[in-house]
Amino acid sequence: MPEILLHIALIAAVLLLIGVYVSWRATRLDRLHVRLETARAGLDAALVRRAAVALELAASRQLDPATSLLLAAAAHEARIADADNREFAESDLSRALRAVVGQPDFRPTLEAGEDGAALLEDLDAAVRKVTYARSFYNNAVTATRTARRKLLPRVLPLHGRAPLPDFFEIDDAPPES
Amino acid sequence: MRIGIVCPYTWDVPGGVQSHVRDLTEALFASGHEVSVIAPADDTEVSSGAAPLPPYVVSAGRAVPVPFNGSVARLSFGFLSASRVRRWIRDGRFDVLHVHEPASPSLGLLACWAADGPIVATFHASFERSRALSAAGPILQSALEKITARIAVSEKARKTLVEHLGGDAVLIPNGVTTERYAMAEPLPGWPGDDGALGFLGRMDEHRKGLPVLLRAFETLGRKRPGLRLLVAGPGDAAEVRARVAPELRDRVVILGLVSEADKVRMLHSVDVFVAPNTGGESFGIVLAEAMSAGAPILASDIPAFSRVLLGGRAGALFPVGDSAALAATAAELLDDAPRRKQLSDDARAAVRAYDWSTVARDVVRVYETVVGDGVVGTSSS
Numbered sequence: 001m002p003e004i005l006l007h008i009a010l011i012a013a014v015l016l017l018i019g020v021y022v023s024w025r026a027t028r029l030d031r032l033h034v035r036l037e038t039a040r041a042g043l044d045a046a047l048v049r050r051a052a053v054a055l056e057l058a059a060s061r062q063l064d065p066a067t068s069l070l071l072a073a074a075a076h077e078a079r080i081a082d083a084d085n086r087e088f089a090e091s092d093l094s095r096a097l098r099a100v101v102g103q104p105d106f107r108p109t110l111e112a113g114e115d116g117a118a119l120l121e122d123l124d125a126a127v128r129k130v131t132y133a134r135s136f137y138n139n140a141v142t143a144t145r146t147a148r149r150k151l152l153p154r155v156l157p158l159h160g161r162a163p164l165p166d167f168f169e170i171d172d173a174p175p176e177s
Numbered sequence: 178m179r180i181g182i183v184c185p186y187t188w189d190v191p192g193g194v195q196s197h198v199r200d201l202t203e204a205l206f207a208s209g210h211e212v213s214v215i216a217p218a219d220d221t222e223v224s225s226g227a228a229p230l231p232p233y234v235v236s237a238g239r240a241v242p243v244p245f246n247g248s249v250a251r252l253s254f255g256f257l258s259a260s261r262v263r264r265w266i267r268d269g270r271f272d273v274l275h276v277h278e279p280a281s282p283s284l285g286l287l288a289c290w291a292a293d294g295p296i297v298a299t300f301h302a303s304f305e306r307s308r309a310l311s312a313a314g315p316i317l318q319s320a321l322e323k324i325t326a327r328i329a330v331s332e333k334a335r336k337t338l339v340e341h342l343g344g345d346a347v348l349i350p351n352g353v354t355t356e357r358y359a360m361a362e363p364l365p366g367w368p369g370d371d372g373a374l375g376f377l378g379r380m381d382e383h384r385k386g387l388p389v390l391l392r393a394f395e396t397l398g399r400k401r402p403g404l405r406l407l408v409a410g411p412g413d414a415a416e417v418r419a420r421v422a423p424e425l426r427d428r429v430v431i432l433g434l435v436s437e438a439d440k441v442r443m444l445h446s447v448d449v450f451v452a453p454n455t456g457g458e459s460f461g462i463v464l465a466e467a468m469s470a471g472a473p474i475l476a477s478d479i480p481a482f483s484r485v486l487l488g489g490r491a492g493a494l495f496p497v498g499d500s501a502a503l504a505a506t507a508a509e510l511l512d513d514a515p516r517r518k519q520l521s522d523d524a525r526a527a528v529r530a531y532d533w534s535t536v537a538r539d540v541v542r543v544y545e546t547v548v549g550d551g552v553v554g555t556s557s558s
Contacts, residue, residue, distance in 0.1 A: 028322070031322070031323065032322060035325060038295075038325070039325065042547060046546060125542055128539065128542050129542050129545065129546050131347065132326065132347050132542060132543050132546045133546045135326075135345055135346070135347045136325060136326045136327070136347075136546065136547065138345065139344045139345055139346075140325075142343065142344050142345075143322050143344065147322075
């Protein structure tokens with residue numbers, strides 16, 4: 001009789017340990033998903049900000065109308081692109097910004113004008129933050145995908161119904177400084 | 178913004194990570210942020226008269242010298258440190274936590290473990306292979322996956338990170354407090370009328386390239402009777418002197434290990450600063466310091482130096498390891514004062530890009546990318 005009790009106690013202890021372990025793994029996975037969502041929100045904010053600064057620059061009356069139009073169009077395309085075309089549109093905005101800022105004497109000319117230096121500073125910050133936010137988001141995607149590939153999450157749906165995240169791949173090389 | 182910075186190594190022992198944290202913190206203060214730093218520091222030592230901690234540093238207890246990853250490091254670990262870190266995070270109410278070197282078994286790792294919220298991590302170390310990191314992978318994983326944003330200080334540090342821990346990092350190099358080097362009185366009697374060359378770095382570390390410079394000085398010194406060589410850095414002075422021909426020996430002045438202040442004076446005491454490194458440099462902080470001092474520079478053309486010197490515009494370059502080319506170019510520079518002035522001005526302008534104020538601005542952009550609405554809290558697990 002005591003032997004059976006001992007067995008029951010042992011089994012209970014093992015089940016408890018398994019339970020603690022599974023719940024720890026689930027907590028980790030949940031934390032990864034939170035990090036992923038936060039990083040995604042950060043990336044979206046950075047992209048929106050960059051487009052807004054590009055539009056502001058386009059509207060600043062310091063550029064020639066052709067440059068203004070080019071920038072405004074690229075920024076607008078990036079703003080309204082749907083999920084399928086987002087990466088292409090954002091890459092196009094990066095290229096447009098490089099072409100615009102890369103014009104000979106663009107920076108000195110703009111800095112000489114009213115608010116020009118502040119605009120350039122905003123633009124540099126916004127562009128840089130896109131590269132940062134994208135790196136942090138893609139890192140979170142890597143970590144989440146690695147965690148989801150492990151045996152336990154594949155056997156037990158610890159991650160609920162969250163879809164497997166995709167990398168965000170764009171050309172975000174900044175204009176020359 | 179309220180920023181909490183975690184320094185893993187003892188504050189009172191000089192080192193690359195410590196000076197990075199100090200300079201970053203001061204640059205952040207200068208741009209109006211609130212910063213608190215936690216670092217290992219010996220409480221008893223402080224009261225017994227060692228240099229007091231700056232007001233922004235909180236002690237996490239003393240560090241213990243232990244072997245890790247092939248060398249002995251002074252690290253802080255254990256329950257006491259862990260609970261001090263936890264309390265510091267809870268009381269600090271930081272908008273963002275900035276952890277340095279989180280993959281070493283010290284405060285950085287403890288902070289990742291205890292914190293819950295936006296965490297930025299900077300990776301400094303680079304190594305070809307690390308058994309410690311490979312073995313520690315699974316242990317580190319659960320703490321490191323809480324890091325929101327990763328920064329590497331060099332391409333090599335970034336490569337180490339990618340290979341050992343997976344994932345990527347954004348590159349933000351070390352900064353230089355250029356104004357600390359800008360002005361100084363030359364050492365008495367230097368540079369003199371007959372020309373002076375300078376070298377700064379470990380004398381016994383082959384990669385720093387002192388032997389290349391000494392070979393060049395053999396020829397240069399004979400052709401130019403008054404030319405002198407000023408050498409500063411840790412190492413065995415007698416051994417260096419033995420490698421110089423007897424008739425040239427009294428023209429090679431070896432300062433040995435110098436203080437920060439004397440280092441700056443030394444940089445202002447020479448006509449040409451020579452950086453003959455044969456490799457292993459990821460950035461060349463010495464070069465950036467010499468540029469801030471406005472020293473005309475002659476450096477080997479390793480990729481890191483060529484990049485910092487803008488391909489030769491902000492300092493002359495010679496083929497790495499080629500002492501004959503070093504001697505020839507040094508002779509040209511010594512005879513051409515206007516060119517030296519030009520190199521000096523261009524170096525001062527080029528080094529602005531590496532100034533801490535510029536670097537700290539990029540770090541703040543990282544903070545702004547990750548901060549949320551709340552403050553950093555402490556996690557339960």
